[in-house]
Amino acid sequence: MPIGIIILIVIQILVYFGVAEEMLNEMGLTTSMAFLFLTLMILGSFVDIPISSEPVVTLNVGGAILPIALALYIxxxxxxKRVIYRTLLSVLIAGGVIYGVNTLFQFEEGHTLFDINYLYPVIAAVISYLIARSRRAAFITGALGFLMYDLIHLGRITLGGIPGEAEIGGAGAFDAIVLSGIFAVLLVEIFGETRERLAAGGNKGEKDRDNKRNFDRKLVHSEFGELGYKEKEEEQQEERGEDDEE
Known part of the structure; x- marks a missing residue:
């Protein structure tokens, strides 16, 4: 069974038990919508729509039509609009980078140390995180980045006269598209959430210091008046200076 289908089944189980509910809400999807889409994507992965016989061009329902439909919905x-522009830009860049890497290194099946279907999702995921930095944009870039590469390949064999076939969203591309979408969202979840928590922690510390300062100001004002507050503030500055010297 293809790794892409296995991953989709695992995600279905997680969605069913409500594990990914918060992430789905951030992407504007309900649990029922996500479960239905995943089911259709699994079934659609076995359906190829013939587009052309010379050269041979097919369009996979689960790996092309459904991801595009979901991406457009999201x-x-x-x-x-800023998020929309960043998303479209990251999709174009991801497709171009994947095409460039594949052209530059000329990967051949069975002659590389790793499966390139795992390399492309990582490229798309990293680009989506660096440019878009949102769960919605990350998923769209991950899912459509490799499809963009497929479309570039289609243009080469139809317009450029290069011999070959184009299975848009099918075969190994299906696994790459699924992995790209998952990797991209996980990157945002892991690194994005970590960054937000660190930023929140720093902001909390500054907020606590400001609150303490305001409380001291009110307390001194109420007991000693403005002159007393100034004296109190000078004492605190002297104490901070002594602490710095130590």
Missing amino acids: LFNVEE
């Missing part, structure tokens, strides 16, 4: 529900 994108149309994004209110901030």
